[in-house]
Amino acid sequence: MAEFAxxxxxxxxxxxxRDWAKLTPEIRARLQAGFDQVAERIVAARPDIxxxxxxxxxxxxxxxxxxxxxxxxxxxxxxPPEPFLADFPHKTIQGHPAFARxxxxxxxADGFDxxxxxxxxxxxxxxxPLLRMGLDPxxxxxxxxxxxxxxPMPSIKRCLxxxxxxxxxIADFPGTAxxxxxxxxxxSHSIGETTMGIVDEKFDHECIAQLRSGDMxxxxxxxEAALLRTGNGAHEIRDWAVAHGAAGGVxxxxxxxxxxxxxxxxxxxxxxx
Amino acid sequence: MADVALSRLFFDIQRPEAAAxxxxxxxxxxxxxxxxxxxxxxxxxxxxxxxxxxxxxxxLRYYFQVRGLTDAEFIARLNAPPLTEVLDG
Numbered sequence: 001m002a003e004f005a006x007x008x009x010x011x012x013x014x015x016x017x018r019d020w021a022k023l024t025p026e027i028r029a030r031l032q033a034g035f036d037q038v039a040e041r042i043v044a045a046r047p048d049i050x051x052x053x054x055x056x057x058x059x060x061x062x063x064x065x066x067x068x069x070x071x072x073x074x075x076x077x078x079x080p081p082e083p084f085l086a087d088f089p090h091k092t093i094q095g096h097p098a099f100a101r102x103x104x105x106x107x108x109a110d111g112f113d114x115x116x117x118x119x120x121x122x123x124x125x126x127x128x129p130l131l132r133m134g135l136d137p138x139x140x141x142x143x144x145x146x147x148x149x150x151x152p153m154p155s156i157k158r159c160l161x162x163x164x165x166x167x168x169x170i171a172d173f174p175g176t177a178x179x180x181x182x183x184x185x186x187x188s189h190s191i192g193e194t195t196m197g198i199v200d201e202k203f204d205h206e207c208i209a210q211l212r213s214g215d216m217x218x219x220x221x222x223x224e225a226a227l228l229r230t231g232n233g234a235h236e237i238r239d240w241a242v243a244h245g246a247a248g249g250v251x252x253x254x255x256x257x258x259x260x261x262x263x264x265x266x267x268x269x270x271x272x273x
Numbered sequence: 274m275a276d277v278a279l280s281r282l283f284f285d286i287q288r289p290e291a292a293a294x295x296x297x298x299x300x301x302x303x304x305x306x307x308x309x310x311x312x313x314x315x316x317x318x319x320x321x322x323x324x325x326x327x328x329x330x331x332x333l334r335y336y337f338q339v340r341g342l343t344d345a346e347f348i349a350r351l352n353a354p355p356l357t358e359v360l361d362g
Contacts, residue, residue, distance in 0.1 A: 057331060058284055058329070059287075062280070063275055063277065063280055064277070081287075083289060149331055150329050191330055191331055191334055192330030192331055192332075192333040192334040192351070194348075194351050194352050196334075196344070196347075197348060232330055
């Protein structure tokens with residue numbers, strides 16, 4: 001049967017690509033070091049399939065049809081449409097329909113009822129970590145989109161449960177594939193709000209402490225309350241919650257924390273070993 | 274409550290060709306979306322604060338990037354008193 005190869009997390013944010021050349025060498029180095037550490041851990045984990053969890057930033061979906069969860073089951077996915085990612089090296093990204101279908105079947109059998117897509121476009125949420133990590137070759141990518149942008153959003157508890165679901169699906173997926181989970185986004189940031197540009201380091205440190213604690217119920221309770229008090233971009237910790245749930249809530253290791261107002265994000269990088 | 278028509282305009286002009294068309298003829302493009310008079314007035318004034326309550330914050334930012342506002346200008350207008358009637362969806 002397939003093998004779980006670990007959970008990982010990395011921030012994203014348009015300015016990490018769009019304004020990369022404008023950042024000071026020190027900031028670039030600090031951010032790149034975080035991505036490099038995640039990349040090193042992923043390479044060491046040797047995943048054949050990387051399930052990436054990210055929001056869709058109004059690329060595939062609009063408010064007339066907005067899934068809480070959408071699984072990309074296509075043989076391929078399209079690369080990022082954002083002009084600032086024109087140099088992203090993969091215009092087409094290989095999927096893994098067999099595992100995606102297997103996970104989808106598990107989801108429906110377990111009462112999760114996600115949406116599905118045979119052809120997702122993977123925006124900067126998926127592709128900035130891939131760009132900065134420079135994984136070559138890319139493992140097959142199975143995208144899981146979570147609505148982190150428009151209320152109402154899935155509960156943190158549900159996202160943790162998705163992690164458990166993914167783990168169970170890996171455990172009985174035929175073959176010998178190694179499958180890892182990468183949550184992207186977060187930690188604190190605020191986009192299009194009056195607090196845009198402010199990094200909430202208190203939120204970030206509390207989030208990190210909660211993830212370290214291994215108490216998934218405590219993390220969910222804390223997050224639901226804390227998300228009401230910080231910027232909207234922090235809702236992307238739902239993607240970290242999926243990674244946390246896949247790891248069973250244990251083994252969290254913060255690889256780097258780089259609060260970076262220049263890119264508007266409390267950037268963080270993690271591995272659940 | 275979201276203003277669906279206004280949100281649709283903001284969503285659509287993420288595409289570079291649609292953004293170029295909007296820059297060339299904003300009034301003409303707006304006329305195709307069935308926007309309310311209040312929304313049209315707010316758009317004409319680039320009134321970020323008046324529009325913010327009825328459009329997703331990410332779409333709001335994308336739209337004003339297309340309009341050519343720097344992030345600093347956008348944040349300042351977001352925090353300024355509205356210039357026109359605040360939209361309520």
